[in-house]
Amino acid sequence: MSSAAMSLARLPLVTLSRTGKSFPVNQGEVILDAALRQEIWLPHACRGGTCGSCKATIVAGSVTYDEGAPLRTRQAALRSEAYLCCAKAVGDVTFDVAELPARPIGAMYRRPARIASIAKPSRDVAIVTLKPPPNAAIQPSNESSALLTLCICRI
Numbered sequence: 055m056s057s058a059a060m061s062l063a064r065l066p067l068v069t070l071s072r073t074g075k076s077f078p079v080n081q082g083e084v085i086l087d088a089a090l091r092q093e094i095w096l097p098h099a100c101r102g103g104t105c106g107s108c109k110a111t112i113v114a115g116s117v118t119y120d121e122g123a124p125l126r127t128r129q130a131a132l133r134s135e136a137y138l139c140c141a142k143a144v145g146d147v148t149f150d151v152a153e154l155p156a157r158p159i160g161a162m163y164r165r166p167a168r169i170a171s172i173a174k175p176s177r178d179v180a181i182v183t184l185k186p187p188p189n190a191a192i193q194p195s196n197e198s199s200a201l202l203t204l205c206i207c208r209i
């Protein structure tokens with residue numbers, strides 16, 4: 055299919071079976087990201103495929119995951135379940151999942167990461183460099199770097 059034809063192709067639709075609400079998902083977009091972008095509040099926490107709070111039942115259709123997604127998220131599809139923070143729609147798909155009434159306020163996000171290094175430039179300061187997994191929702195803004203750096207200061 056040419057790129058012009060692909061741009062004219064209809065985007066996959068995600069439908070929530072409890073409310074009948076539907077929303078489109080962009081090519082390659084994670085379903086949870088598409089929902090939140092359109093102010094459809096679905097349960098979530100870590101956004102990295104580890105906590106299970108975004109798990110939904112697949113009523114119709116199917117999903118796929120990137121190779122870097124945690125194994126249990128990829129295995130969930132075999133049980134007609136989906137981790138919406140990592141799942142991508144394969145055509146139209148319908149889920150049984152509870153929609154939140156409003157955007158969660160003050161929600162804390164736990165994200166997996168590996169400590170790449172810890173430097174202590176002084177007694178009261180530590181610089182921690184983290185390496186998130188390739189499918190993490192938060193990525194460094196610099197494309198050439200796969201690291202996030204935190205500076206922790208004692209006050």
Ligand code: FES
Pocket residue numbers: 097098099100101102103104105106107108109137138139140
């Ligand atoms: S939000 Fe934690 S597994 Fe999806």
